[in-house]
Amino acid sequence: MNSATNLESKIREANQEVVxxxxxxxxxxxxVKRAGDVIEGLKPHTIFHSGPxxxxxxxxxxMRSSMIAAMxxxxxxxxxxxxxxxxxxxxxxFDSSLDHNAISCLCGATSESMPVFEVENRTFGNKAYxxxxxxxxxxxxxxxxxxxxxxxxxxxxxxxxxxxxRELGGLEMExxxxxxxxxxxxxxxxxxxxxxxxxxxxxxxxxxxxxxKTAIQVLKYMAGIDLFFLxxxxxxxxAVADAAHGVEYSTITSFLAGNGTEMGLxxxxxxxxxxxxxxPRFYVxxxxxxxxxxxxxxxxxxxxxxxxxxxxxxxxxxxxxxVLSTGDSADDAIRYxxxxxxxxxxxxxxxxxxxxxFEGTPVGVDIRKVLETGISQVCAVGIAHNKPGVGLIGFGxxxxxxxxxxxxxxxxxxxxxx
Numbered sequence: 001m002n003s004a005t006n007l008e009s010k011i012r013e014a015n016q017e018v019v020x021x022x023x024x025x026x027x028x029x030x031x032v033k034r035a036g037d038v039i040e041g042l043k044p045h046t047i048f049h050s051g052p053x054x055x056x057x058x059x060x061x062x063m064r065s066s067m068i069a070a071m072x073x074x075x076x077x078x079x080x081x082x083x084x085x086x087x088x089x090x091x092x093x094f095d096s097s098l099d100h101n102a103i104s105c106l107c108g109a110t111s112e113s114m115p116v117f118e119v120e121n122r123t124f125g126n127k128a129y130x131x132x133x134x135x136x137x138x139x140x141x142x143x144x145x146x147x148x149x150x151x152x153x154x155x156x157x158x159x160x161x162x163x164x165x166r167e168l169g170g171l172e173m174e175x176x177x178x179x180x181x182x183x184x185x186x187x188x189x190x191x192x193x194x195x196x197x198x199x200x201x202x203x204x205x206x207x208x209x210x211x212x213k214t215a216i217q218v219l220k221y222m223a224g225i226d227l228f229f230l231x232x233x234x235x236x237x238x239a240v241a242d243a244a245h246g247v248e249y250s251t252i253t254s255f256l257a258g259n260g261t262e263m264g265l266x267x268x269x270x271x272x273x274x275x276x277x278x279x280p281r282f283y284v285x286x287x288x289x290x291x292x293x294x295x296x297x298x299x300x301x302x303x304x305x306x307x308x309x310x311x312x313x314x315x316x317x318x319x320x321x322x323v324l325s326t327g328d329s330a331d332d333a334i335r336y337x338x339x340x341x342x343x344x345x346x347x348x349x350x351x352x353x354x355x356x357x358f359e360g361t362p363v364g365v366d367i368r369k370v371l372e373t374g375i376s377q378v379c380a381v382g383i384a385h386n387k388p389g390v391g392l393i394g395f396g397x398x399x400x401x402x403x404x405x406x407x408x409x410x411x412x413x414x415x416x417x418x
Contacts, residue, residue: 071087097110160375314362
């Protein structure tokens with residue numbers, strides 16, 4: 001067997017192992033905890049953000065807003081201007097959530113006092129964390145309403161969900177995701193069915209563990225966020241990605257995220273290096289009234305990790321109705337799923353797409369297949385305003401820059417071909 005054939009055999013075996021780890025991961029939403037107690041490296045005066053690491057100077061406007069909100073929430077600053085000054089002087093440190101055992105939604109900051117969902121990958125024994133759902137700070141706002149809501153989430157929502165999840169003994173996530181795909185979700189930007197299934201499951205425990213007034217508040221809050229279950233889905237994606245990372249000779253992307261300045265990916269066999277390119281803009285988008293492309297920040301957020309594992313853009317054929325939010329067509333949704341199948345190594349037979357004859361969702365995007373076909377991964381995303389303090393202004397679609405795949409492939413060749 002010559003060296004080229006031997007390398008190809010090793011790549012094939014490695015990629016099969018990565019797909020096996022992704023598909024076999026059984027994840028449970030188990031608890032709500034204090035971020036500083038469970039997230040590695042999250043020290044006082046440190047804030048974790050989405051995407052590859054970016055310093056304050058290069059940080060996009062909406063992400064800066066999220067960092068400001070976290071500083072105000074923690075009491076590290078009394079005013080937004082003081083928060084900016086402290087950041088500029090290096091008194092607050094910033095780091096990537098994904099470089100630790102956490103993940104961040106859109107612009108979302110994670111600081112030590114915030115409550116986080118805990119998701120456990122019971123197949124491989126690792127855990128991942130994400131700040132609880134709220135639609136202010138995580139979408140780039142720091143107004144009084146946002147700060148008040150952060151306090152309510154910490155003091156009311158968090159302890160109620162903590163006790164409810166503990167009463168349940170944890171909640172297995174794959175059955176909810178599987179059923180939601182059959183009900184019209186793509187399980188990224190459209191999680192209406194998944195959120196309803198979650199709320200139906202946890203509601204009796206919420207009623208059992210708290211008083212009537214609090215239970216009504218918590219249930220109304222969850223019912224008011226169609227995307228509520230996206231947060232646990234994201235933490236699951238992180239727990240799955242960690243399990244799939246670190247397989248020698250694999251050419252599969254294990255991580256994908258953006259910080260609003262750069263988008264980056266990691267390859268399972270290439271350690272913790274991010275392969276980055278400028279954050280892409282939206283090639284199709286649908287904006288809230290009064291906003292347009294000129295108001296949008298380039299892609300920002302860790303939620304595209306969900307797409308990399310076959311949900312979101314890969315499952316758009318299951319969530320065809322989401323095109324009403326992005327401006328695409330139903331034919332586009334089906335095409336996206338088929339494209340993702342062309343650049344992926346395997347399929348998840350547990351997560352099925354009805355309109356494609358119940359085929360499994362694509363799993364294991366291969367950097368070589370991307371470069372061979374010229375098809376870049378497609379991602380369904382929320383759109384943040386490019387100015388601090390405004391928030392979410394629409395939904396759209398982006399493609400991962402080909403430069404990320406090219407540079408990662410070059411690094412792979414250098415490592416394994418010398």
